[in-house]
Amino acid sequence: MLWAATPQPAYSTTPAASSSAAMASAAAEALSRRLGAAVRGLSGAWYGRHMASAESAIRTRLALVDLVLEVRDARIPASSAFEPLCRPTLEPDGRRVIVLNKADLADPSETKKWIAYMKQRSCSCIAINSHNMESIKELLNIVRSRMREIKHGQSNCTGTVLLVGIPNVGKSAIVNVMHQIGRIAAEKGKLKHAIVSGHPGETRDISGYKVASHPNMYVLDTPGVLSSRFTNDDFVSRLALTGAIKDSLLQEYDIAQFLLALVNSHDEYKKWENLNQVGANVSFSITSTSRSQNKKRQYVSDHTQDFVVKSVRQILFDSVSSFKGGPGKEDAFSSLIDCQMVSLQEAFKVSTESSEDMRKSVALKLLNLYRTGRLGHYTLDHVPDDWQEVAA
Ligand SMILES: Nc1nc2c(ncn2[C@@H]2O[C@H](COP(=O)(O)OP(=O)(O)OP(=O)(O)O)[C@@H](O)[C@H]2O)c(=O)[nH]1
Numbered sequence: 001m002l003w004a005a006t007p008q009p010a011y012s013t014t015p016a017a018s019s020s021a022a023m024a025s026a027a028a029e030a031l032s033r034r035l036g037a038a039v040r041g042l043s044g045a046w047y048g049r050h051m052a053s054a055e056s057a058i059r060t061r062l063a064l065v066d067l068v069l070e071v072r073d074a075r076i077p078a079s080s081a082f083e084p085l086c087r088p089t090l091e092p093d094g095r096r097v098i099v100l101n102k103a104d105l106a107d108p109s110e111t112k113k114w115i116a117y118m119k120q121r122s123c124s125c126i127a128i129n130s131h132n133m134e135s136i137k138e139l140l141n142i143v144r145s146r147m148r149e150i151k152h153g154q155s156n157c158t159g160t161v162l163l164v165g166i167p168n169v170g171k172s173a174i175v176n177v178m179h180q181i182g183r184i185a186a187e188k189g190k191l192k193h194a195i196v197s198g199h200p201g202e203t204r205d206i207s208g209y210k211v212a213s214h215p216n217m218y219v220l221d222t223p224g225v226l227s228s229r230f231t232n233d234d235f236v237s238r239l240a241l242t243g244a245i246k247d248s249l250l251q252e253y254d255i256a257q258f259l260l261a262l263v264n265s266h267d268e269y270k271k272w273e274n275l276n277q278v279g280a281n282v283s284f285s286i287t288s289t290s291r292s293q294n295k296k297r298q299y300v301s302d303h304t305q306d307f308v309v310k311s312v313r314q315i316l317f318d319s320v321s322s323f324k325g326g327p328g329k330e331d332a333f334s335s336l337i338d339c340q341m342v343s344l345q346e347a348f349k350v351s352t353e354s355s356e357d358m359r360k361s362v363a364l365k366l367l368n369l370y371r372t373g374r375l376g377h378y379t380l381d382h383v384p385d386d387w388q389e390v391a392a
């Protein structure tokens with residue numbers, strides 16, 4: 001079953017992967033286990049009272065709505081599955097569309113594989129970036145056409161769509177844009193606005209937003225819900241890194257170390273080789289000058305200046321590319337991460353009284369860069385190894 005997908009190793013190492021990459025992988029697994037143990041030690045503190053009541057309200061509505069949009073994080077399509085839908089009794093067969101949001105932060109080739117994988121299992125799936133209006137229009141078109149099928153083409157009825165998912169995956173951001181598009185196209189009126197925030201657990205109640213007329217269509221935005229029990233350390237560490245679990249419940253420094261192990265084992269840093277050349281652009285996704293006006297808007301929730309980002313990338317590139325791996329040097333890899341943290345402190349110009357505050361501040365700044373896409377594109381969950389795409 002798709003949502004009970006077998007956990008894959010944290011990082012796929014290609015056949016040509018170096019021993020340093022293998023070490024990075026081992027380090028990431030060790031850090032992942034540490035984070036997993038830390039979360040289990042919280043005894044369910046991430047599962048607040050609002051989540052329990054939201055889960056029960058969502059369960060009641062699942063049977064009543066026409067369509068369910070399950071929003072997942074495109075970087076972790078398996079780990080971010082919405083747990084209540086994994087139960088066979090609640091599975092909204094044929095009425096579910098899986099939405100891989102934050103596709104702008106994921107590795108595009110991995111996202112393509114995930115979509116093909118899900119489609120092969122007869123599951124409707126689309127990858128979107130909710131900050132992009134065209135992307136949401138595409139989603140809205142799919143929702144409209146599914147609704148027409150479900151309502152057998154009647155135009156004088158009302159369709160309801162339940163938007164569910166783990167915390168911080170972008171549900172409210174999606175509903176805002178859907179509502180904006182729907183209201184503009186249908187009728188001028190006061191726009192409602194769901195609060196969007198980089199912190200998980202922002203939405204506390206279920207609210208309806210009109211997204212289309214003829215037929216009328218309402219989308220219900222819901223609070224994010226996580227499983228009340230975690231058994232898989234890989235899933236937990238990826239949820240922590242991508243921001244589904246409140247950072248303050250964990251040691252931010254541990255999450256940042258896990259991030260560095262990921263960056264060190266991934267090829268993304270190799271793109272930062274020529275940063276010192278004149279004209280090198282910190283924002284790889286923007287290359288043409290005509291799009292430079294959009295540059296500020298791209299990182300809506302990150303205000304780190306470009307020269308700081310450049311310096312962070314330079315530090316990571318220099319340290320990883322000069323690292324001499326080899327058998328028996330596992331400890332050296334942990335030291336590499338520690339050294340990177342110290343150098344990043346200078347890059348971020350962090351200076352506080354206590355070293356504890358300093359570590360936390362560097363960790364939060366680094367995590368913010370990752371979560372806003374300024375350290376590149378990473379997909380942490382991979383489709384199962386034995387899966388083969390069938391040619392169309
Ligand atoms: N890069 C990127 N960021 C996104 C995208 N969608 C949402 N975000 C950001 O993700 C964060 C969480 O968005 P929300 O819409 O509040 O998430 P939510 O699922 O409603 O969260 P809860 O209400 O806590 O369950 C915000 O900082 C958004 O700006 C996206 O497609 N790409």
Ligand SMILES: [Mg+2]
Nearest residue numbers: 171172202203
């Ligand atoms: Mg929300």
